[in-house]
Amino acid sequence: MIPFFAAEKTLGKLAKWLRLLGFDTLYEPGIATEEFIENLENDRILLTRTQRIRKQSPGCKLIFVQSDHWDAQLKQIILELGLTAAQIRAFSRCLHCNEPIVAAEKKSLWGRVPDYIFETHEHFQRCPKCNSIYWPGTHTKRSLEKIREFFN
Numbered sequence: 001m002i003p004f005f006a007a008e009k010t011l012g013k014l015a016k017w018l019r020l021l022g023f024d025t026l027y028e029p030g031i032a033t034e035e036f037i038e039n040l041e042n043d044r045i046l047l048t049r050t051q052r053i054r055k056q057s058p059g060c061k062l063i064f065v066q067s068d069h070w071d072a073q074l075k076q077i078i079l080e081l082g083l084t085a086a087q088i089r090a091f092s093r094c095l096h097c098n099e100p101i102v103a104a105e106k107k108s109l110w111g112r113v114p115d116y117i118f119e120t121h122e123h124f125q126r127c128p129k130c131n132s133i134y135w136p137g138t139h140t141k142r143s144l145e146k147i148r149e150f151f152n
């Protein structure tokens with residue numbers, strides 16, 4: 001089973017990376033932590049750095065995140081859950097709102113991405129919720145290298 005997550009307020013960068021790897025990850029810094037936790041499904045894994053929450057042991061599963069740094073945090077989660085490269089779907093989810101992204105027709109995007117990007121790319125995806133547009137750019141290459149590091 002592919003795990004799914006909820007990241008508390010202080011774990012924004014980690015949440016972004018989990019989304020980048022394709023994991024369903026709730027992250028809602030605008031909501032009070034108690035309320036955020038109360039509404040989680042039982043199977044969702046809460047990622048927290050707060051001792052108080054760890055001790056309360058809420059109804060859902062929980063991982064107590066050790067490090068201050070997102071890459072060590074991600075490493076901890078990969079190790080603790082035994083995640084493998086086969087479980088990731090990199091670049092399949094919107095980094096802003098966690099929604100699965102869908103293929104977008106190139107001609108519908110004219111004027112909505114920089115001209116240079118439009119001219120040099122054939123494949124685009126968009127988020128059905130917030131309309132963010134994604135394409136394989138240099139950032140993706142760097143992220144791919146990082147992902148290889150994590151799963152080697």
Ligand SMILES: [Zn+2]
Nearest residue numbers: 094097127130
């Ligand atoms: Zn979105």
